[in-house]
Amino acid sequence: MSERHTAATPVRRIEVRDAFADAAQPGCPAQFVYLGRQPILDRAGALNAYELLFRSGAHNYAEVGDDAQATAQVVAHTLGGIGVPAVLGPHRGFVNIDRALLFNDIVHLMPPECFVLEILETVTFDAPLARRLSELRRVGFQVALDDVSELSDELIEALPYSDIVKIDFLETRRAALPELAATVRGHGKTLLAEKVETREDFSLARELGFDLFQGYFFARPQVLAAPRSRSLRPGLLRLLALLSCDAGIFELEAELKLNPSVVVQLLRLVNSSAFGLGRNIASLREAIIATGTRQIARWAQLLLYANSGDLSWRADPLVQLAGTRSRFMELAANWLRPSDDEFADAAFMTGIFSLVHVVVGSTPRTALEKLGLAPQIREAIVSGGGELGVLLRVAEVAGEGGDAASIAAAPDAPAGFATLTPDVLSELNLSAAAWFGAHVVEAST
Template identity: 60%
Template sequence: MPDSALKRAAFARGRGHSVYVGRQPILDRDGALTAYELLFRDSPDNRARVHDDVQATAHVVARTVGELGVPAVLGPHPGYVNMSRELLFDDIVHIMEPERFVLELLENITFDEALFKRCAQLRDAGFRLALDDVARLDDPLLAALPSVDIVKVDFLAADHAQLPELAAAVKRRGKLLVAEKVETRDDFAKAKRLGFDLFQGYFFARPQVLSARRASPARGSLLRLMAVLSGEHGMRELEAELKRNPDIVVQLMRLANSSAQTRGRRVSSLREAIAATGTRQLMRWTQLLLYADGRGLPWRSDPLLQLVGTRARFMELAADLLRPGDEAFSDAAFMTGIFSLVHVVLDMQLAEILDKLELTAEIRAAILEGAGPLGALLGIARAAERGDAPAIDASRGALPALDVLTPLMLAKLQFDAAAWFAEHRMEPSLDDA
């Protein structure tokens, strides 16, 4: 097609315009990450000002597939992409791998014979199709159901008194049922009772969605190990502490053998693993293990682990931009990001946890009060995760030096942080460890 969406996207990119690729997680009934919806933005400040659905989607697909790369944006998970009627007939569809992308049919699409035929062609090609923003059980929905695989029900717009009938009708027809715009714990519980398979919404972007878990002995071991790593202890003390925790040693060995420094050779001793990984990197992954421990979820599928890992890396990158070469400040920023969510996994008050970890007053004040440069960076990180532009502006206004964190730079840091987590996550064999 001479005026295809892809060509328009390429033309706009050539003029210096781009669309930031946002991601919203889609979780299963156990809280494991199973997919992302790719979010469309018309500027790098992550504000949703989309005036042309076709061009916005074309930008996102072109950037995901051709510039950033599908593995970096989606990891091992599929991506849900909004598709207008025009896009369903456009050549943009054919640059997406059917096994990696789910095509979401926007709610304003009218089904007719031409569209029914096109849906059949796309499904024959291996694509899964999803109906987006379904709010009621009506004749148009019943007519469309045979042509799709997935139904996404809008929990904000739907009449909750009619949800049981709607969910039952969809499930009877063998369709995957997704609850979207889930805002409250009650909505999540109701959706599970009604048999929904997958879940999406701001509620899941907040750590409190994850069920409370009592601290396990392994977490105590991790806290002791962090104390050794952060002190003036030598290799002998570090080895001794690690040997008390065989599970951590197993993970350390796998981490060391997956690192770039050991490609082509195997690390076989604990001392070699420590040397290959480095105490700084070991400290970081020990911190992350606080979130992974005891969850019963694979490393790459734990949304809380991904959130804390990308937040900490985002803050570290931003700190390095503010104070180039100041490794202590960058490390403090990373730790601030890590421990800003530690109360989610430990059965303790946040202030009590921070006291036990013996964190610096600067990090403690940043987490508890939002004070100082680290507190401002934490505020920006939290706001960026929500796409809350006014809150980002408010945090940037706290310190003149933060002016360097422009919307374009924040978008880049968010992507770089997510790519770092995807690249440095543990090997697949570690997932079941």
């Protein structure tokens, strides 16, 4: 990352919404979400991009305890809390990302044309990472290597899988800079000089052929803020209770009218191109009919995982995990039994409810006691039993980047599961992530 230190610096707060005109009141930081951004300039001095930085409050310095959580909040605040147009405009945003998040499909919540994945220097380069970076670059992401300070074998190995190399001007020996810059440039990569703090460093970087520049010499980070959204969870719980009882359209309409925030999400969902309706839906009753109770139930279940604390539901890792896992299980069930819609529906439900205990802070057994789930779904989650239990285990391991194929091919696995080969599982994972990313991002913009 490009911040030199954590000492407090003067805040330049940008107003991004009319509701923020009066600014945050001292002592009430929970009412707002915060984000830092630092300009990245080109050789002509024009704005090229921003690096997006974690901020827990209006103070202009980072207090990061967990890299993955910090990145998740940066993404959440950019996509949902403040909004991509207000944060980035027409430019790209560089986002710090560690190994765990690289292999987590939260990255697919970010539009590739808007974000650059900035690989932290702590990430070890190996064959799985190379494959993952290749996948992400194929779908349009640019990859930047962060905090490079020496010419190493690992750097040479990683260059084919990157687009931009950020060279740290505070850490790199001046005598080593020419060879380092020439090597990176010789591989056709964009050179970015970071932590440039003096005119001399800027001149040297230009002479060595650097393309982009970032540092305190040009600008310190700015702090952006926006009012925090309220949680949707109470209304969703009531809606799910009605759906579980096969409530009619009039009952659903009456409940939804009491929850404007849920209605907004429903209308955004049904009006998105993901539904392919070719027309906008304005009426609440029309939205219910067009969407169908089955789809409403699925998205209500997914939105239930929204974090009522700091993260927007659109980029909360728990929402992402529940969504991709349930879709993965549905796709896998369709692969195993192409004509069995009931099995696919049960697989989706198993994936969704496999994490509900996290939401309510309980055990799986206790959390599922009063939900009225089908016995095979409850058994799969609580004890891992039955075909759905094995499929859930496959989904869990596949989501963690583990050897899920060995579970599917085990001697005691259900018949047909051996067809879930590594190639099939990889394709299902990517399809699940793409489905979730496309629906959530479109439905929330």
